[in-house]
Structures are given as structure tokens and as C-alpha cells.
Amino acid sequence: MGLRNxxxxxxxxxxxxxxxxxxxxxxxxxxxxGNRRWAKLAGTPAADGHLAGAHKIVEFIDWxxxxxxxxxxxxxxxxxxxxxxxxxxxxxxxIIGDTLDRLAESRPGGRRVKVHPxxxxxxxxxxxxxxLWDVTTATGSIPQVKxxxxxxxxxxxxxVHVNVAIGYGGRQEIMxxxxxxxxxxxxxxxxxxxxxxxxxPGEISGRLYxxxxxxxDLIIRTSGEQRLSGFLMWQSAYxxxxxxxxxxxxxxxTDFLRALRDYAQRQRRYGS
Numbered sequence: 602m603g604l605r606n607x608x609x610x611x612x613x614x615x616x617x618x619x620x621x622x623x624x625x626x627x628x629x630x631x632x633x634x635g636n637r638r639w640a641k642l643a644g645t646p647a648a649d650g651h652l653a654g655a656h657k658i659v660e661f662i663d664w665x666x667x668x669x670x671x672x673x674x675x676x677x678x679x680x681x682x683x684x685x686x687x688x689x690x691x692x693x694x695x696i697i698g699d700t701l702d703r704l705a706e707s708r709p710g711g712r713r714v715k716v717h718p719x720x721x722x723x724x725x726x727x728x729x730x731x732x733l734w735d736v737t738t739a740t741g742s743i744p745q746v747k748x749x750x751x752x753x754x755x756x757x758x759x760x761v762h763v764n765v766a767i768g769y770g771g772r773q774e775i776m777x778x779x780x781x782x783x784x785x786x787x788x789x790x791x792x793x794x795x796x797x798x799x800x801x802p803g804e805i806s807g808r809l810y811x812x813x814x815x816x817x818d819l820i821i822r823t824s825g826e827q828r829l830s831g832f833l834m835w836q837s838a839y840x841x842x843x844x845x846x847x848x849x850x851x852x853x854x855t856d857f858l859r860a861l862r863d864y865a866q867r868q869r870r871y872g873s
Contacts, residue, residue, distance in 0.1 A: 609855055616858040620668075624865040626818035628672040629665065630833050630840070633658065635824030635848030642848075648692040653850035655700040662704060662714060664857055665761050672762045672814060674719070676832045680770035683724055694729045697767060701736045704763060713760040715740045719810035720769035733767070764811060771834035778808035778835075811836060819864045821857075823849045839871045 633654055640650030658675060665673050677697060683690070704714045718733045725733075740760070782804055786796045806812065816836040820829070825846045829837065843860040845852060 609853070613855050613858055616855070616862055617668075620858070620861055621865050622669075625668060625670060625861060626841075626864055627670070628674070628815045628817045628819075629670060630674040630676070630817040630820040630837065631661070632676045632820070632822035632826075632830065632832050633849045634822055634826055634830075636850060638824065639848040639850045647689050648696070650850065651693050651696045655696050655703075657850050657852060658700055659703050660854075661852070661857070662761060662763060664854055666714075668861070670761065672764070672817075674764035674766060674811070674817060674833065676766045676769065676830075678720075678767045678769070679830060679832075680721065680724065680768060680773060681830075683768065694726055698729055698732045701732055701765070704765075705736045705740050713740065715760045715762045717762065717764050719764045719766045719774075721773060722768065724768040729767075733765075762814070764814075766832070769810075769832075771829070771831035774810050775805070775835055777810075778805050781808040805835065809835060816840065819843060819860070821845060821860050823847055823852050839869070841867055841869065 636650035636654035637647050638650070639653060640647050643649065658677075662673065677700075678693070682693075685693070701716065704716055716733075716736045718737060722730045722733065782800075783796065791799075811833070816838070817833060817840045819842075820832070820837055820840045821843045822829075823845045825844065827844045833840075841864055843863055845856050845860065847853070847856055
């Protein structure tokens with residue numbers, strides 16, 4: 602191990618020990634941005650950047666599992682990204698499929714992952730849709746880690762719930778929730794006036810792709826961009842945001858720990 606790597610290891614351990622476990626986020630959203638720029642800077646094809654980003658996703662989930670963070674949402678492919686060239690999309694879909702397989706495997710220390718797709722599967726090629734449902738089914742019976750289990754040794758509750766946002770758009774998600782609400786109202790014989798008078802935020806939340814899950818406490822975006830790009834638009838109303846300069850393939854455990862330290866030091870005000 603070189604001196605620089607040794608210094609990073611010592612620094613990581615110090616920051617990790619200093620993190621107040623009771624102030625770690627319960628749900629982290631991540632905009633995995635910068636794969637193509639990483640490849641361009643390296644002078645390699647875009648597929649190499651996507652592959653490096655896929656390796657980082659698996660590594661990142663292991664970091665979350667180590668810290669007993671129960672829920673993670675990964676923004677892997679937006680609806681806007683579907684406009685890329687056919688050749689790049691084909692390679693990207695294959696890499697995403699391989700990443701899903703790797704997430705479904707046992708993690709170090711017996712940790713496991715529960716995969717839940719969020720987005721519009723009808724936009725994706727059939728082989729990837731089949732892979733999504735196969736992995737979702739295969740991991741669905743694994744119990745999820747609970748916040749109350751933090752601090753214990755690895756027990757029967759060892760899974761991280763991972764939402765994979767593929768073919769996802771935040772506006773479309775809200776539209777789909779409203780459409781579902783209106784269809785339900787019609788089946789119940791309600792008028793538009795009744796729907797309007799009875800409408801609550803909970804009526805929308807209960808029809809989102811992430812329904813039944815806690816909203817993200819922290820959203821991380823890499824590559825220096827400071828915008829959400831439609832990611833979890835409804836759910837992020839009271840989220841804290843952390844923007845990292847590193848491109849996603851270069852995002853280190855040190856960077857992650859710094860994000861968690863920054864989050865733990867904030868005073869959340871929930872709208873004020």
C-alpha cells in the first residue's frame with residue numbers, strides 16, 4: 602500500500618469513527634453522474650465510463666451496508682438518457698443488466714440487497730425488463746435492515762433496499778400518480794369536485810413509484826452539477842443535498858464519508 606493510500610485509509614477510519622450513528626440518513630438518493638465525462642477525459646469509449654460507474658455502484662452499496670443505511674435510490678438512467686445513440690444505449694443496457702446481477706449476489710459479511718425498480722419499464726428493452734423482474738423476485742424475500750438494528754452485529758436483518766431508477770422521470774412519476782388517483786376515483790364513482798376537495802399530499806405519495814418507503818434524507822450528486830434533473834421531485838421536498846465535484850467513477854469512500862459528516866452536522870428544518 603502506497604503512502605497516499607495509507608493516509609486515505611487512516612483518514613477514512615478517523616472520519617468513520619467520528620460519525621454519530623444516530624444521525625446517519627435512513628434513505629440516500631444518488632444521482633450517479635459523470636460516467637461519460639470520465640471516459641472522455643480518459644480518452645476511452647463511453648461504454649468504459651458506464652462500466653467504471655457500474656463497478657462504483659456495487660462498491661457504494663457495500664459502503665451503505667457497512668454503515669447500516671437501510672434504503673438507497675440510484676438514478677441510473679433517466680427518460681432523457683433514452684435519446685442517446687442506439688449503440689451506446691445497447692451497451693449501457695447490457696452493463697445495467699450485469700450490475701443488477703452483481704447487486705443480487707451476496708455481499709461481503711453476508712450482507713444482501715433487495716432490488717426494487719422505479720421508472721417506466723415499457724421504455725426499456727424486453728431483456729432488461731425481464732432481468733429487472735428476475736432480480737426483484739430473487740431478492741424480494743430478503744429481510745431489510747432496520748434502523749433499530751444499527752450497532753448490532755450482522756444478524757438476520759442484513760439487506761439494503763436498493764431502488765434502481767431506470768427509465769425514470771420525476772415529472773412522469775407525479776403524472777402517473779395523478780392518473781392512478783383519477784382512475785381510482787372514477788371506479789369509486791367520485792366527481793372531480795369530490796376528488797379536489799379530498800386531495801391530500803398523502804394521496805399522491807401513496808401512488809408514487811416509491812410508495813410505502815421513507816422519503817430520502819440525503820441526496821448526493823456527483824460531477825459538480827448542482828441540480829436534481831427531475832430526480833425524486835416529490836420525495837425530495839425536505840431532503841438535504843450534497844454536491845460532490847468528483848465524477849461518479851472517481852467517487853471515493855472518503856467522499857462518501859465527508860457527505861455523511863456534512864449531513865450529520867446540519868440542522869434539518871423541514872421547510873423553514
